[in-house]
Amino acid sequence: MLGIGILKGMVVTAKNFFGSFVNKRLLPTIQYPEAGNSVTLFSRNIPFLVYDNDEDPLGTMRCVACKICEKECPPQCIYIVMEKDANGKPAKRPKVFDIDISVCMGCQICVEVCPFESIKMDSTFELSTPDRFEGLLLKREHLLKSNTYFHKIHPDEAQEVDDRLAAKQKKPAPTPSTPAA
Amino acid sequence: MTPINPDQLIVQLTQWALSFLDSYPLVAVLVAILLSTVPLIAVFPGCFAITTWLERKGLARIQNRIGPNRTGPLGILQPAADGIKMLLKEDIVPKTSDRLAHFLAPVVLMVPAFTILSVLPFNRNMIPAAVDTGVILFFALGSVSTLAVFMAGWSSRNKYSLLGGMRAIAQMVSYELPLVLSGVTVIMMTGSLDTTKIVAQQQLSEWIQSSNAGLQCLGQIIGWNVFTPWGFAGFLIFFVASLAEINRCPFDLPEADSEIVAGHLTEYSGFKYALFFMSEYVSAFAINGLSTTLFLGGWSGPNIRPPWSDDPNALLIPGFVWFFAKMFALMLVMIWIRGTLPRLRVDHLMGFAWKFLLPLAIMNIFVGGFYYYAPRWHGIPVVGWPIGFLVMYLSYECIGRLNRGPKTAQRVYHYAS
Amino acid sequence: MIITFSILSAIAVISALLAVRLRNLVHATLTLMAFFVALAGLFILLMAEFLAAVQILVYVGAVGILILFAIMLTQQVTGNVKEHIEAHGALWGLAGATAVLLTLLLPAILKTALPLQPVVETIDPSVRALGLNLMAPYTIALQVIALLLTAALLGAVVIAISPEKSEEEKKS
Numbered sequence: 022m023l024g025i026g027i028l029k030g031m032v033v034t035a036k037n038f039f040g041s042f043v044n045k046r047l048l049p050t051i052q053y054p055e056a057g058n059s060v061t062l063f064s065r066n067i068p069f070l071v072y073d074n075d076e077d078p079l080g081t082m083r084c085v086a087c088k089i090c091e092k093e094c095p096p097q098c099i100y101i102v103m104e105k106d107a108n109g110k111p112a113k114r115p116k117v118f119d120i121d122i123s124v125c126m127g128c129q130i131c132v133e134v135c136p137f138e139s140i141k142m143d144s145t146f147e148l149s150t151p152d153r154f155e156g157l158l159l160k161r162e163h164l165l166k167s168n169t170y171f172h173k174i175h176p177d178e179a180q181e182v183d184d185r186l187a188a189k190q191k192k193p194a195p196t197p198s199t200p201a202a
Numbered sequence: 203m204t205p206i207n208p209d210q211l212i213v214q215l216t217q218w219a220l221s222f223l224d225s226y227p228l229v230a231v232l233v234a235i236l237l238s239t240v241p242l243i244a245v246f247p248g249c250f251a252i253t254t255w256l257e258r259k260g261l262a263r264i265q266n267r268i269g270p271n272r273t274g275p276l277g278i279l280q281p282a283a284d285g286i287k288m289l290l291k292e293d294i295v296p297k298t299s300d301r302l303a304h305f306l307a308p309v310v311l312m313v314p315a316f317t318i319l320s321v322l323p324f325n326r327n328m329i330p331a332a333v334d335t336g337v338i339l340f341f342a343l344g345s346v347s348t349l350a351v352f353m354a355g356w357s358s359r360n361k362y363s364l365l366g367g368m369r370a371i372a373q374m375v376s377y378e379l380p381l382v383l384s385g386v387t388v389i390m391m392t393g394s395l396d397t398t399k400i401v402a403q404q405q406l407s408e409w410i411q412s413s414n415a416g417l418q419c420l421g422q423i424i425g426w427n428v429f430t431p432w433g434f435a436g437f438l439i440f441f442v443a444s445l446a447e448i449n450r451c452p453f454d455l456p457e458a459d460s461e462i463v464a465g466h467l468t469e470y471s472g473f474k475y476a477l478f479f480m481s482e483y484v485s486a487f488a489i490n491g492l493s494t495t496l497f498l499g500g501w502s503g504p505n506i507r508p509p510w511s512d513d514p515n516a517l518l519i520p521g522f523v524w525f526f527a528k529m530f531a532l533m534l535v536m537i538w539i540r541g542t543l544p545r546l547r548v549d550h551l552m553g554f555a556w557k558f559l560l561p562l563a564i565m566n567i568f569v570g571g572f573y574y575y576a577p578r579w580h581g582i583p584v585v586g587w588p589i590g591f592l593v594m595y596l597s598y599e600c601i602g603r604l605n606r607g608p609k610t611a612q613r614v615y616h617y618a619s
Numbered sequence: 620m621i622i623t624f625s626i627l628s629a630i631a632v633i634s635a636l637l638a639v640r641l642r643n644l645v646h647a648t649l650t651l652m653a654f655f656v657a658l659a660g661l662f663i664l665l666m667a668e669f670l671a672a673v674q675i676l677v678y679v680g681a682v683g684i685l686i687l688f689a690i691m692l693t694q695q696v697t698g699n700v701k702e703h704i705e706a707h708g709a710l711w712g713l714a715g716a717t718a719v720l721l722t723l724l725l726p727a728i729l730k731t732a733l734p735l736q737p738v739v740e741t742i743d744p745s746v747r748a749l750g751l752n753l754m755a756p757y758t759i760a761l762q763v764i765a766l767l768l769t770a771a772l773l774g775a776v777v778i779a780i781s782p783e784k785s786e787e788e789k790k791s
Contacts, residue, residue, distance in 0.1 A: 023602035027543065034542040038263045050268050303649065335669045335746055342672040345680025349652060352687055356645060368691065371684055378680075395746055 083139030251281035264541035303357035311350035358469035366465020370456035401500030
């Protein structure tokens with residue numbers, strides 16, 4: 022019959038109208054500052070640095086200041102200076118590790134290229150600051166977060182990373198240096 | 203003193219108030235005029251405010267959103283906030299515009315929008331202007347709004363405005379035909395242009411005056427014109443044409459914001475824009491009120507006589523409650539349609555009016571005539587109803603099929619599967 | 620009654636004058652419509668609502684819009700100010716027009732006793748009588764007019780269609 026398509030359309034909109042009162046799926050709006058946020062297990066925005074031991078963040082950080090991420094970063098927002106000990110010998114950890122998050126585009130390439138599983142994507146998003154230069158330049162201290170935190174935000178990925186590191190350690194290591202310190 | 207009749211309470215109060223002024227006839231006339239016009243001017247902007255809220259909430263829910271919810275509980279104060287915003291806005295008039303016409307356009311649009319309300323019977327004895335030619339006066343004054351839209355479009359000295367104005371005129375003039383012709387059927391069957399008589403014709407007075415409450419209820423409903431084949435078809439044609447007449451979705455080409463900014467409203471801001479907006483909604487109410495009057499039995503609805511009253515015409519629920527309920531129901535359907543249907547193309551719009559609605563409306567007049575003269579069995583149209591329905595259905599299908607464009611080949615997608 | 624009459628007739632006369640004198644065509648049309656509306660008001664004053672309604676419906680709603688459409692198709696809305704029509708003997712023309720008007724109207728005016736109030740309070744069956752008259756004594760006239768208008772409509776359609784056809788013929 023003629024005009025049946027219009028009636029079908031009307032039924033669809035009516036279903037949406039009444040469904041939005043009973044069905045959560047049909048009313049996906051989240052009134053953000055008052056109720057909840059949109060962070061899911063799949064949220065990725067800016068990178069952070071992982072350390073293993075909660076009591077000694079600086080000592081157990083996985084980063085060895087190899088600067089691969091600094092070179093690979095497409096917008097070049099990472100700045101790394103390697104720490105040197107008293108003899109001037111490289112200490113295999115960064116003295117300076119800055120990420121300018123006003124430049125970072127969240128591409129996750131640093132995470133992909135890191136051979137030591139030390140840089141991972143975070144899911145915090147409330148990053149606004151009154152100071153657009155200093156406030157958006159995250160230092161090493163801001164970026165360091167524990168492995169427990171990593172387990173909390175992305176449990177599956179963190180477990181995978183832990184398993185991989187454990188397997189690497191178990192294997193007869195020809196080189197003495199293990200990245201996880 | 204006569205027993206209180208809730209249906210006529212306001213009318214009785216008015217008469218009681220006017221009885222004090224018997225010795226001053228001139229003052230009494232003035233007060234009577236004020237008493238019949240001021241409620242219109244007070245009630246309908248209120249209805250407009252409620253409707254804007256309903257529209258925003260309803261559309262939001264249709265689109266799986268929440269809608270305005272920051273101003274008051276459930277955002278109910280949103281119309282007030284909008285009004286304050288509109289009033290405080292700067293009134294910008296383009297430098298090269300025609301100032302007088304630009305200023306007069308919203309006024310010219312608003313005057314007929316409110317004037318046509320005065321021929322609608324809101325209840326028994328509650329009609330601001332009981333004129334003999336109510337329906338034709340309604341259409342006549344309604345056609346003035348075309349002029350206002352043209353004035354707005356032309357005086358803005360803006361190409362989008364002018365395009366919008368031209369579109370509005372073409373659309374309004376075209377859709378006035380099916381609108382009036384579908385109303386003609388009702389006028390023909392009633393034999394009167396008087397809106398009160400049209401409503402009275404849709405009530406079965408023997409049933410209403412009987413003592414059975416169920417019959418009283420039914421007598422107020424069964425006679426509605428929409429329950430006859432010509433009335434049903436006429437109602438649908440009238441409703442669709444009225445959508446176009448008041449420039450509402452899916453016929454809102456004059457304001458098509460994806461093509462011509464806002465049509466004739468482009469150069470309007472502040473209070474003038476608010477006036478345009480309000481007159482549009484008030485004329486929407488007016489035209490819905492007229493379709494309620496013509497097809498949906500006006501102020502009659504499921505209603506019984508109050509138990510304490512002996513007056514055979516007394517009613518428990520005031521008639522205007524039913525009138526406004528039906529008017530708002532039609533308004534909600536309009537909002538629902540706005541949430542569903544996309545905008546038509548210009549040539550489709552014209553074709554729809556001239557090739558589909560107009561022949562159907564003319565067919566409807568013939569069916570109405572047949573229904574009127576068809577033999578009846580104890581007053582029940584046993585011949586007219588089924589045959590009329592069949593003829594209307596067949597002509598609907600036939601005209602629809604004749605209008606189907608040339609068959610286009612099935613589209614083949616080369617790259618998308 | 621007299622106050623309303625004077626206001627309405629003043630509006631009618633002034634807007635009619637403006638409609639003739641204004642150089643902007645759209646303004647002239649708009650004032651013409653104001654004149655039509657004022658005239659409809661005068662009809663209502665004479666208790667001829669039907670006539671008033673038809674006046675607005677036909678003249679404002681249809682004729683006026685048609686004029687506006689025609690104006691929109693012309694090149695210049697505001698006429699060329701430099702080109703005035705050099706009319707000599709305007710006074711003679713005015714006098715002649717007045718004379719014709721008077722000779723036509725004067726007998727009618729003299730014959731009629733003008734009452735200040737309408738003679739009848741309500742013209743109750745005006746629309747009904749009009750309809751019955753159209754249907755009984757003037758049926759043939761009505762049908763002829765209807766036929767004429769239909770023919771005009773069809774003619775308009777034919778005129779509107781033909782150029783497209785000729786283009787197609789040229790192509791083929």
